[in-house]
Amino acid sequence: MSNGDGRTFFGHPWGLATLFSTEMWERFSWYGLRAILATFMAASPAHQGLGLSQETAQAVVGVYGALIYLVALPGGWVADRILGARRSVFWGGFVIMLGHISMAIPVTTPFFVWLGLLLIITGTGLLKPNISVMVGRLYPEGDDGRRDSGFSLFYLGINLGAFFAPIVVGWLAAGDRWHLGFGAAAVGMALGLVQYVWGGKSLRGVGERPGLRLTRRERRRFTGIALGAVALVAVALGVWAATGTLTVDRLTVVITVLILIVPIVYFAYILLGSHNLTEDERIRMKAYIWLFVAAAVFWMIYDLAPSKLLFFAADHTDLSLFGLPIQAATTQSFNPLFIMIFVPVFAALWLKLGTRVSTPQKFAFALVMVGLSFVVMALAAALAGTGRVSVWWLVLVYLVQVFGELSLSPVGLSVTTKLAPEAFKGQMLGVWFIATSVGDAVGGQTGRLGRVLSDPAYYLVLAAMAIVAGAALFMFAKKLRVMMAEHHDPAMR
Template sequence: MTTSEPQPEKTFFGHPRGLSTLFMTELWERFSYYGMRALLALFLADSVTDGGLGLSQDTANAIVGVYLGMVYLTALPGGWLADRVFGPRRAIFIGGVIIMLGHISMAIPGGAGFVYLGLALIVAGTGLLKPNISAMVGHLYDGEPESRRDAGFSIFYMGINIGSLAPFIVGWLGQNVNYHLGFACAALGMAIGLIQYVWGGKYLRGIGANPSNPLSPAEKRRVLQWLAMAAAALAIIALAAWLLGVLDLDAVTFFLTLVAIVVPIAYFAYILKGKHGLTPDERSKMTAYIWLFLAAAVFWMIYDQAATTLTNFAATETDLSIFGWEMPSSWTQNINPIFIIVLAPVFAGIWTRAGTRVSTPFKFAIGLTMAGLSFVAMSVAASVAEGGTKVSILWLVLVYLIQTIGELCLSPVGLSVTTRLAPAAFSSQMLGVWFLATAMGDSIGGQVARLSDGGTSPAYYLWSGLFAIAVGALLFAFVPKVRRLMNEHHENDAALIAKEGP
């Protein structure tokens, strides 16, 4: 008589099989997001006769910046809805459906109304999907070492950047056939992601099936009352602006930028000052997290200008001809994800081998400094272009390489540290808080570019880069203090910045 031994659980590159489901879902969601993003600024500023909306470049940049900011701002209520109403797993599915409908709306050639409706739907859907899929990745590693969690997020991040290659397809269709056909392709990508998510749900081991802290009936009534008051306040503000004659696109983008700044400030005050039963350890970690949050906001303020100022530079100041063939300017946005795909496994290995010898705040300081250096390089490229000759695409390759190194030091590590430092009562919501850093940085970046003649001058790139480098240097100096707040007592980080800096 023989007994069959249990078969070992299948893995995904040595990680839990559920990572493959979340990896592929995020890949296709990012395909839809980055595909549409590659076209958005070009579409908004293109003439109506050429299929665009005919907006000025400054206004188009501001709209794209605020749109990117709002995509990440809604991650906060998206995380809250998962914690209190849907559960992360259902929130991801609902969000994906809403995103798909948003891209379908943009694919309809019916004018600005369909475009702005589509952007609003994508903003709402991404807010539900984005923080919760990252939170579920974190829960796959509950009880495992920090280094393994960091490596898992780096693999997950590689999936994001495979999806980010969408401009090869979506960008080409939009620029060479029809913008709306490109948007339709983005909708198809999200549909594929949804099908894959439902099919691969069996590998998630029940993670995220239920809300961690469901609303009571009394709480539901209070939430509905607050929503009604907020809607009424927004309606009054809009009516007043209309009566005063100041309700235009630039005013709306400025207002939304203020929202992107005020919301994180208010939310950190709510977490730290509210009565949520935070332990002293959780409170200390949240204080440390604020340092990392502000560093991330400055990083994204520079990095996400790939969709605006860098794409405009590619379209107007860069020689994109290759043996007589003109490469679509949207394709330059593929340079970064190609570098990510190549380098993400390398960095995953580096962080695994380094273990606790290189801390999170030290990685953040490196990432921020690299972002600043990338814009210093852009200032040189812009100076060369001022002579009237289009510059080599190698300048953009250099800029994106520097940014990629910075991104791999900060972004996947930021996702990981957020799940690690999150207070128990704010598990999914904290991923929303992490994305608020992107919301703040993107919104401010769009406004700064708009107020700086579209962000095209060498001085604009230089001063933006030097500002990021200065903030990075400040974070380097305070690494020991941030680590103490995080209750990390390991040595190293350049011998703890020459044994206890400031």
Template sequence: MSDLNRQKIVDSVPQKGFFGHPKGLFTLFFTEFWERFSYYGMRAILVFYMYYEVSKGGLGLEESTALAIMSIYGALVYMSGIIGGWMADRLFGTSRAVFYGGILIMLGHIALAIPGSLSMFFISMVLIVLGTGLLKPNVSSVVGEMYSETDDRRDAGFSIFYMGINLGAFISPLIVGELMDVSFHLGFGVAAVGMFLGLVMFVVTKKKNLGLAGTTVANPLSPSEKKKFFTITGISTIILAIVLYITIQNGMLTIDRFIAIIGILGILIPTLYFTVMYRSKKTTEVERSRLIAYIPLFIASVMFWAIQEQGSTILANYADKRTQLSFAGFEISPAWFQSLNPLFIIILAPVFAWMWVKLGKRQPTIPQKFSLALLFAGLSFLVILLPAYLGGTDTLVNPLWLVLSYFIVVLGELLLSPVGLSATTKLAPKAFSAQTMSLWFLSSAAAQAINAQIVRFYKPETEMMYFGVIGGASIVLSIILFLLAPKIQGFMKGIR
């Protein structure tokens, strides 16, 4: 997109109207608020729905299988973002991608809200994965299009937008978790209503507030390319459907094998990304050096997210089975613990932003911040093994232990997540800037693909070893990364 086109888009957006920001930020703030409301509301109760007995309204899957499916689902959501970004850039633009994605997500939640079979559950997962892949990366791109590159409000605008994400993520588990005891399907229905409200907000206000933002197709396919794309896609879909039908009917493709395939892809895809970028003739020597520096950061990110993302799997199960849910005279829903992460981010994000400004050039380097993030992640798992060490695995645990674990890992998240996004934009080769951002999100996909394999080892009798080994591994990796930080910094060639 040329600078002229960028400025034309900026000029089309009313620049004053939402806390001194472009009016379109109001549209995108509430669209993302409701989308995250629906996503995190569904996610807060999904693992319980999978392993609760049929008599309690669940699907009756084995706990280990439910935990693995939950991890695979998270991995696929991040992988699908690559497809969603490509389709927006080449086919229909980011605004339409957001709308189409919202429709698919809503249909997925409606499918979950209808009492049905395991087949209906998997259909809903496909819809939500594809929908989130279309909506999630592209709504952020529309935010960026509303500001000129020299607009000092840009970072603050993204901060306000990020607050919308966390507000939706904070509120929904509290509501849906309360409904879970009445009916899982009622909870999923509320998630569907949330996405519907987000779509209504987007459609009603986008013309007036967004102008041309999101309407431009950055690198459109030619008519012949488009015809070829739809032909190949149609044939591939038919072949894939036939292969899936045959392999499932013959028992060749089981849930366990599917989990294994996604686990392999979670590692293989980012490896191919690194290889292609490093070997490309468009990548300069300095950029190759920076890519080498990015590899240990990527590995650290995978380790961190492998622990953080278990908040919706292992720790959710821990909240349900191992935690005392009567506290200070109140009955606590196990889904409510899913609100802790966004709550702590809302409270602590401004503190961290202030701290980095205050420290200035005295703040830790990027590799040092990543190493500290791994330290906190490891400590969050070591903390949660203490109740079993002190009182055994056959007694219910004070919920404050779980609160403390979530709090500690959020300290690590604020050291790694925003820093990682910033580092990715700085270290990316110019010819692969967008792909490198996709690579950053693939670290979470890889982490959850790995989780799908390791969550199966979690049982009451292995609880202490599970948390101890993973938490200890994170701390060891933290120390190694801290010691290598000066060397990694050298490979960054001036980036700090």
């Protein structure tokens, strides 16, 4: 398959070039904002910031990231039942752009900041899950090899955007020019939209229509429920504000608790209901819950990069690489750089090891790696007590963390589809992203430990949690493998 004029994109349908560019610019806007959001919120009003404590800023960034992943579930549903994937991606990108523009308005009131974050969360819920769906639909049934290769190129686009964004946005936002940085994120999303519309013909009708459009009756019912939910939330926040006890910090706690409830209710619904599940499906789901918890612990630490580790970069490191000065935000580029370098290495490694290494063992290794990265952070924090330390400490931290991510993130998507009961096949990928949501939300709240722990102790406590969880997973790996019906073939080499 190729575009009508015979053009291909590295041997793939030309539509992949359109989606590649759109996703690259969307990720540029997302990672660009993320690279300066926490430091902007913690900066004093004299420095054009919101004046929040670092603890509260960390909680906000954690909840923001958590909601981004949580809204992928309703975003996928809207595409399937109302808009179709193609229009969902466009309107999602448009709303994201409006969100960045809102944050770029140079006024002192925080209203436009909170409005901007809300718009970005909403828009990402529409765009992020559905653009991946469109990549898969570019290929005919049975063309699995080219589809996998296409997703690898698509993943490269994600990391290119993630790599360049902190460098560009961090440089523009230096000197308290936060709104210029937010404006750059808006421009990035605008470029993505232009590319998407301009290359629309190359998509050849992919995602044009919803998979199962709502009937008129269902649409009225959905509209009523949606408006009722919005009204309920608005009234609840209004009543809370009237009591004089509503604060940003307390709101993050409430949202975190609600996010924690979601997977508990969902897994209880699956396991306690009938749903015609077989006994084997129930056993596999019980095994999956342990992997879900392990993933949540991993992301709890890993996604502290744009908050706790960003503050460490700004406050405690000598911001120079190879003698060149850098911004604190630039340290957020280390992670995607290492991902691009090591993705092919780990892909070849898992192919070589085959079934000799089980999924629980890969998850356990990831937990140990992310735990060890925070042992390194504890050492760096201890040295920072006597002055700024080299930024190479953070380079080492991100390198170790990437070894963990590449052992867990791609494997998690695969095992989720494998262990999902037949009745829940279409929903379980969304459940996998909830693990990230839970981890981000809880990780944001861990900043409160700073009230009773020194920085080195804080890092060691989280490191111990991850390493102990990893060790426990290693111990029960054989049992989980049996529960998952994941067979070991000793002949594999």
